[in-house]
Amino acid sequence: MCINFKNLIRITFILLFNNLHSQTIVDIPKNIKTIVLNNSKSTDPFFSFNDYIELSFDDLDSDEKNYYYQINHFDYNWKPSKLLKSEYLNGFDDLRIREYRNSFNTLKSYTNYKLKIPNNDLSLKISGNYSISIHHSNGDRVFEKRFSIFKNELPIQISISKSNIISNINTDQQIKINVNCDNYSEIYNSSSSLKLIVIKNNNWVNSQIIEKPKYVLSNKLIYDDIYFKGGNEFLNFDNSNISSSSLRIFKTTLTDLYNNFLMTDKERTNIIYEYNPDINGKFILNSNKNNDLSIENDYARVFFNFKTNFYDLKREIYLLGHFNNFMIDQNYKLEYNSKSKSYRGSFLFKQGFYNYKYAYIMSSDKNKIKYFEGNFWQTENYYKVLLYHKKIHDKYFKIIGAIDLNTYNIKN
Numbered sequence: 001m002c003i004n005f006k007n008l009i010r011i012t013f014i015l016l017f018n019n020l021h022s023q024t025i026v027d028i029p030k031n032i033k034t035i036v037l038n039n040s041k042s043t044d045p046f047f048s049f050n051d052y053i054e055l056s057f058d059d060l061d062s063d064e065k066n067y068y069y070q071i072n073h074f075d076y077n078w079k080p081s082k083l084l085k086s087e088y089l090n091g092f093d094d095l096r097i098r099e100y101r102n103s104f105n106t107l108k109s110y111t112n113y114k115l116k117i118p119n120n121d122l123s124l125k126i127s128g129n130y131s132i133s134i135h136h137s138n139g140d141r142v143f144e145k146r147f148s149i150f151k152n153e154l155p156i157q158i159s160i161s162k163s164n165i166i167s168n169i170n171t172d173q174q175i176k177i178n179v180n181c182d183n184y185s186e187i188y189n190s191s192s193s194l195k196l197i198v199i200k201n202n203n204w205v206n207s208q209i210i211e212k213p214k215y216v217l218s219n220k221l222i223y224d225d226i227y228f229k230g231g232n233e234f235l236n237f238d239n240s241n242i243s244s245s246s247l248r249i250f251k252t253t254l255t256d257l258y259n260n261f262l263m264t265d266k267e268r269t270n271i272i273y274e275y276n277p278d279i280n281g282k283f284i285l286n287s288n289k290n291n292d293l294s295i296e297n298d299y300a301r302v303f304f305n306f307k308t309n310f311y312d313l314k315r316e317i318y319l320l321g322h323f324n325n326f327m328i329d330q331n332y333k334l335e336y337n338s339k340s341k342s343y344r345g346s347f348l349f350k351q352g353f354y355n356y357k358y359a360y361i362m363s364s365d366k367n368k369i370k371y372f373e374g375n376f377w378q379t380e381n382y383y384k385v386l387l388y389h390k391k392i393h394d395k396y397f398k399i400i401g402a403i404d405l406n407t408y409n410i411k412n
Contacts, residue, residue, distance in 0.1 A: 028143045030331055031060045033110070033299070034285070034323070034350045037132075037145050043282060044202055045147040046384055046402060049124075055115045055132050055145060056294060058350065062109040066137050067097045069115055071122065073396065074129040076195045076388040077209065078146070081128070081396045088396075091122030097134075101295050107257050108299035108348070127151045127399045128388075146204075148386060150399035154187070155180045158385055158405045162377045163227060171375035173407060175226040177385055184216055187389055187400070194221075195388040195397065200228055200381055201280040203326040205369060232373035233380065234278040234321070234355035237262055240286040242300050242351050257348075258300040264342065265358065267308045273376035278355050280382040280406075282322045285352040297351040306334060306358050307342045308372060314363045317343045321356040328361060328369065381407050 028035075035057045037045055047053055059065060073081045073088045085093070099114045115132070117124065124130070131146045156179050163172035175198060181187060188194050196213075200206035208226060215222040237248045242258045245251060251261040290296035304319060319332040334345035343358075358372045387401035 033058045049151045053117045058110040060110045070133045072131045076397045106298040112294045150402040153400040156401045156403040177223040179221040191392040193390045197386045199384045229375040230377045230379040233276040238353045260300045261303045264305045267372040281355045283354040299348045302349045303346045315360045317360045320359045
C-alpha cells in the first residue's frame with residue numbers, strides 16, 4: 001500500500017501536535033475539583049531541581065477513597081521517555097496517598113488530598129518533563145497533572161516587543177531569546193539535539209517548539225522572530241467572600257449551596273483593547289474568614305452568562321482557565337438560552353479569585369480551540385522558556401535552562 005508523502009507529513013504533524021498539547025486528561029470525573037500543583041515559591045508547573053512539589057485536589061464525594069499515584073517521565077514533546085523508573089526515581093511510586101482531610105464547617109462536603117514530592121518513599125533524580133498520575137486501587141486512572149523540572153546550567157535572556165511584521169503589528173508579540181554559553185559547540189553540534197520551547201500563560205496549547213537558533217555566535221545562540229498572538233486579558237471573578245456580592249458578582253443567594261451570579265460577559269472580538277489586570281489564567285484560593293483554605297473554603301455554584309455577536313449552531317462554547325488546564329472539558333460547557341439569547345452555565349468553584357475565558361470549537365474541527373477576545377499587542381502575557389538538551393548517547397532530554405518574563409513593559 002502506498003501512502004501519499006504529503007498525507008504522511010500531515011499525519012506525523014498531527015500526532016506530534018496532539019502529544020505536545022495534551023497537557024492533562026480532559027475527562028476528569030465531576031467529583032474531582034480544584035487540582036493545585038505548586039510550592040511556596042511558585043504557582044506555575046515549572047520547578048527548579050530539588051524544589052519540593054505539592055499536589056492537592058478535592059473529592060466532592062467526601063468518602064475517603066484510596067487514591068494512588070505514579071510518576072512518569074516524558075521527552076520535550078510529551079512523548080513517554082525510554083527510561084526505566086529506577087533511572088529517574090529514587091525509591092518507588094504506585095503508592096497510596098496517605099494525607100487527606102475532610103472539609104470543616106462547609107455546606108459542600110469534600111475530602112482534600114495532598115501529596116508532596118520528595119517524600120519518604122521517593123524523590124526525582126533528573127530534570128525533564130514529568131506527570132503525576134492519580135488512579136484508583138484497581139488501576140483506573142482518575143487524572144494526570146504535568147509539570148517540568150529544570151536545572152539552570154546556562155543563562156538565558158529574553159526580550160519581548162511589538163511585532164515587526166506590518167500585517168500583524170497591532171495583534172502580535174515578538175520574542176527574542178539569547179542563550180549564553182562559553183563555547184556553543186559544547187551544546188549545539190552534530191552529536192547533540194537542542195530544543196527551545198516557549199509557553200504562553202502556562203498553557204501548553206499556546207506553545208512553540210523552536211528547532212534551531214537564527215544566529216550562532218561563538219559564545220551565544222540567538223533565537224529571534226518568534227511570534228505569538230497577543231490575545232486579550234482574562235476575565236475574572238472573586239468569590240472569596242462567598243456570601244456577598246462583589247464587583248463582578250451582582251447577586252448571591254443561598255439554597256443547598258451559595259449561588260454566585262456573575263455580570264453578563266460580552267464577546268470582545270471586535271472591540272478596542274482595554275487594560276484589565278489579571279493573573280494570566282490562574283486561580284488563587286482565598287477567604288476573608290477561613291484560616292485553613294484547604295478544608296475550610298466552601299464551594300459555590302457560579303452562574304455564567306455570555307453574549308456572542310451572533311448565534312452559530314455549529315459552535316460549542318466552553319469555559320477555560322487554569323482550573324481545567326485550558327482544555328475543552330464537557331464539565332465546563334455552556335448551553336444556549338433562546339430566551340436571553342446568550343450562553344449560560346453554572347459550575348462549582350471553591351472560594352477564591354479566578355481568571356477565565358470563553359472559547360469554542362466547531363463541530364467540523366473539534367481539535368482547534370478559538371476564543372471570543374481578539375488579539376492585541378498591548379496584552380500583558382506571561383512567557384516561560386525551557387531549553388532542552390540531549391546528547392546522541394543520552395536516553396532523555398534534560399532541561400538545562402529556564403527563564404520567564406511578563407510583558408508589563410512591552411516595547412512598541
